[in-house]
Amino acid sequence: MAVSIRDLTLGYDRHPAVHHLDVEIETGSLTAIVGPNGAGKSTLLKGLTGELVPLEGRIDRKAARLAYLPQLSEVDRSFPITVGAFVAMGLWHRAGAFGRIRGADAARVAEALVAVGLTGFDKRPISALSGGQMQRVMFARVLLQDARLILLDEPFTALDTRTAAELLLVVKRWHGEGRTVLAVLHDMDAVRKHFPQTLLLAREKVAHGPTETVLTAENLFRARQMAEDFDDDAPVCERGAA
Numbered sequence: 001m002a003v004s005i006r007d008l009t010l011g012y013d014r015h016p017a018v019h020h021l022d023v024e025i026e027t028g029s030l031t032a033i034v035g036p037n038g039a040g041k042s043t044l045l046k047g048l049t050g051e052l053v054p055l056e057g058r059i060d061r062k063a064a065r066l067a068y069l070p071q072l073s074e075v076d077r078s079f080p081i082t083v084g085a086f087v088a089m090g091l092w093h094r095a096g097a098f099g100r101i102r103g104a105d106a107a108r109v110a111e112a113l114v115a116v117g118l119t120g121f122d123k124r125p126i127s128a129l130s131g132g133q134m135q136r137v138m139f140a141r142v143l144l145q146d147a148r149l150i151l152l153d154e155p156f157t158a159l160d161t162r163t164a165a166e167l168l169l170v171v172k173r174w175h176g177e178g179r180t181v182l183a184v185l186h187d188m189d190a191v192r193k194h195f196p197q198t199l200l201l202a203r204e205k206v207a208h209g210p211t212e213t214v215l216t217a218e219n220l221f222r223a224r225q226m227a228e229d230f231d232d233d234a235p236v237c238e239r240g241a242a
Contacts, residue, residue, distance in 0.1 A: 001062060002027040002149055002180035003048065008057035010040070010047045016055065017043040019203045025182065027062065030175040032191040032211070033184045035201035036227040041184040042071065044201065045151045048182070063180070067147035069138050071154050077126050083137055084109050084122030090144030112140040117166060132163040139167055150174055152183040156190070168194060188215060202226035 003025040010018040018040035025031060033041045046052040047059060049068045067090075087109050113121055116136040126134060135155065142150060152171070156164040172194070174181050182199075185191050191198060191211060198214040200206040202223040207214040 001025065001060075002029070003062070003182075004060040006058050006060075008047065008059060009055045010043050010052050011055050014055060017203065018047065018201070020057070021201075021205055023199060023205060023208055025180060026197075027180055028175070028178045029180055029197050030171070030195055031180075031182045031197040031199060032195035033182055033199045033201060034186070034188065034191060034215070035206070036224055038203075039201040039223070039227055040203050041201055042153050045153050045182070045184060048149075048151055061149060063147065063149035065145070065147045066149040066151060067142045067145035068151045069142050069153060069155055072131060072135055072138070072157070075134065075138070077129070077134060079126070081126055082122065083113070083118070083124050083126055083129070086126055086137055087112055087122075087140045087144060090141040108144060109140075112143045113137075115143060116140045116170065132159050135159060135167065136163065139170055143170070148179055150179055150181045152181065154184050154186070157186065191215065 001024045003023075005021055005023045005025075008018060008021040009016050017038075021044070033044065035041055043052065045068065047054060048061070049066065084106075088105065090112070091105050091108070109122065110119075113119060116139050118133065118136050118140065121129075121133070121137075126137065129137065139155070155167060155171070159167070168190075171181060171183065183195070185195070192215060195211055197209065198211040199208045200214050200219055200223055202225075204226065206223045206226065207219045
């Protein structure tokens with residue numbers, strides 16, 4: 001297993017956003033994480049990265065190193081950094097946070113930009129990029145991280161059809177290399193067409209497994225009901241409590 005999640009509760013100010021979740025993610029799987037708004041999808045990824053500490057339960061990751069692509073809205077594009085320097089951050093596992101980018105590493109940055117269709121963009125400031133171009137840059141950084149576990153939070157949102165299709169090819173390449181990929185997605189048609197496994201969340205697990213058995217009308221209706229019925233002000237519960 002690439003990831004084993006046991007009785008996991010994640011939340012903010014002790015209010016649960018993911019509630020008593022039990023899931024096992026197979027090594028090398030390509031899994032979509034879907035659910036209604038507020039279902040805990042992005043929160044789950046933050047738990048997997050270690051950004052959020054579990055309120056209850058545990059997460060066991062087999063991969064020593066993971067790569068995380070956050071939502072585009074979480075990236076400060078006004079920060080004064082070039083595309084090349086931003087992508088080179090994916091090499092920190094090799095050079096360290098303050099290591100110099102040498103010739104071979106500079107070549108790898110250039111290759112990553114070629115792979116996402118941004119040849120020659122290395123000197124541009126990220127503030128000058130469109131949303132689609134910035135998303136490509138973020139994919140290039142993940143490429144250099146060379147991680148066995150890759151987490152993508154809404155990687156295709158607000159992208160034009162061509163850009164989304166080209167970046168989907170990058171995701172499929174990772175899957176073909178035996179990497180484990182988890183992606184938060186909203187486009188159910190794309191999930192059904194391209195993602196063999198799906199985890200349907202509504203704060204709790206609704207269903208997990210082959211996509212065609214998870215994304216049924218019954219499961220989707222149940223997920224909407226569970227999300228609407230969840231009490232955001234409820235404290236963390238303890239199983240077995242009276």
